[in-house]
Amino acid sequence: MSAATETTTGYNPIQRVILPSADQADTVPLYVDAGTASGIRLRENDEFARTPKLLEDKLQMFSSQSREAHFEDLLGRHSMRVRSGEQVSFGSYFNAFPASYWRRWTSVRDVRLVVETSGPGTVTVYKSNARGSVQRVDGRHVDGEATSTFDLSLTPFGDGGWYWFDLAASTDDLILRNGEWETAAGPSTKGKVTVEITTMNKPDFCLNNARILAANPDVLENVKEILIVDQGTQKVEDQPGFAEVRDALGGKLRIINQANLGGSGGFARGMFEAVENGSDYALLLDDDIVVEPESIVRLLTFADRCRKPTIVGGHMFDLYNRSILHTFGEVVDPYRIVPALPHADMETRHDFSVSNLRQTPWLHRRVDVDYNGWWMCLIPTKVIREIGLSLPLFIKWDDAEYGLRAREAGFATVSMPGAAVWHVSWIDKDDLVGWQAYFHARNRLITTLIHSPYPKGGRVLRESFQSDVKHLVSMQYFTEHGRIDALRDLLNGPDDLHKVLGTKLPEINSLKAQYPDAQLKEDVDDFPAPKLGRGPMGGTVVGMPSKKELIPWGIKTVARQLIKAPGPESAERPQGYLAHRDNRWFRVAHYDSVVVSNAEGTGASWYQRDPKKLKSMLAEATLLHAKLLREWDKLADQYRRAVPEISSFDAWKKTFEANAKDDA
Known part of the structure; x- marks a missing residue:
């Protein structure tokens, strides 16, 4: 599979080894890490692999024993020192070679790894498969000024897998001077x-x-x-x-x-x-x-x-x-039209400082x-x-x-x-609440009308109405105003999308003065202090209703908020404060008046229950969703037919010209 050669003439670099800049010490685990080549290997029938909590504990245990590369050994953008007796791996996010992606989408079928070193030690090449299993490919001893070249095939990487190399220093420091992945295949000219x-x-x-x-x-x-x-x-x-x-x-x-x-x-x-x-x-x-x-x-x-x-x-x-x-x-879940993960074993917010590439099997499966x-x-x-x-x-x-x-x-x-x-x-954001709610609601429905393969958009309309109810019982009336406007504008068809592009946001923001929940204050002391014990549940933590209880809970909660007027003191002072992480619809719904902090931590707003707003907005949201359901097929045809025009160069050129500003 590999062979040493003296020259790389005729080959073009397609990926260079890179290292973080001097002000990026916290990113070192993304470029290089110390320790063995294989890290943790978990079999599919391993108890740890089947139990997320045990897996997390095991990762933490091994991670705490591993060593990080020495930041002071990074000699430049492409060069680093490996200290005598130590080993580092370039099986990292930025320096492993994503072989399966090159195998799937390009005509490249063979690559060449060229590693330039000085000093005594070894260069060892590894690969993985789609299951994350690690295999040694080749290796050689180096001393003095050396160029190690390895010819590698991409044939076995149909479903996933990476290549990478490790360096181990022996009796003295080993210096990586440069490393490149190269290929003979390539276009005659490079794109601009x-x-x-x-x-x-x-x-x-x-x-x-x-x-x-x-x-x-x-x-x-x-x-x-x-x-x-x-x-x-x-x-x-x-x-x-x-x-x-x-x-x-x-x-x-x-x-x-x-x-x-x-x-x-x-x-x-x-x-x-x-x-x-x-x-x-x-x-x-x-x-x-x-x-x-x-x-x-x-x-x-x-x-x-x-x-x-x-x-x-x-x-x-x-x-x-x-x-x-x-x-x-x-990917987009076609039934719900929401962002989704391509594979069930994937995780979001993966921390490479806890579990590196070689220790994380799901990262080795190609993701389409x-x-x-x-x-x-x-x-x-x-x-x-x-x-x-x-x-x-x-x-x-x-x-x-x-x-x-x-x-x-x-x-x-x-x-x-x-x-x-x-x-x-x-x-650090919550863009489902506030002025962005209009765009979330409208644009998700537009995307559904154009692309959904299911009758009436699958589950999207049901979820849209459920979101309206959640915002309303949470006293987020400004948010709901935007969502109702989104439904109205959606029903008007696609012709006005360019016209409102520069005016809709100022229009939405002009409504903030009408809604206490839209008015942000930097300090909670700017609000009246709640009286002790005024909370609706006596300090009890409220959990989300079960699936079986959800509909009866919703009916009961909406009925209570419609029929029972809030006490006059609710307008004078809040019943309590809620941190943003506690701002959940099933919890806020129990309050008549509460101050809630925002996701960014920059301020808070005073939510105050208003039965009249709830009644009018709920009625309108219901009627608009019913109309949308009736007219779905006609609207879907209108939006699909409009796409070539509203995305055209001519349409956008007119919009740019109408919204030009003087260039300095």
């Missing part, structure tokens, strides 16, 4: 990419990512343009240091100022400009991220070698807990996805020309809908391991 960042008042993030790119000029070799679509009032161009970063990027940075058209408006602009400037790809990046710059090279290199145009996305790590991977890939989040997503302009731009949805569901649309047109999406950004985690 427009890197586009959509931002709304996060200029510090944008400038930081531009600075990262400027500090890695080798990453920019095939970048045609770095485009920032600035939709905010705090302009990137006004930030200290902007001129220096712009100059360092050598004329590749361009700013487009436009009105706030949301994520879909910003990303559609990026797609539009990438086609207009002749790029082969548009790389969409969110604004509140920190990019691993090598990811750009990896996405582009992989996409260039895909057998047909393919959308290639990067993964998302938690910006504030950087060893935690948000998810390894996502429906879409990739637009925190980092590379889209070929051939795809954009054929299926159009994003739908004008402002935010939410634009990325998932586009992935589904592309799949129906024959274009796959790949969530590529080893390419990622660090992004503000969902754990």
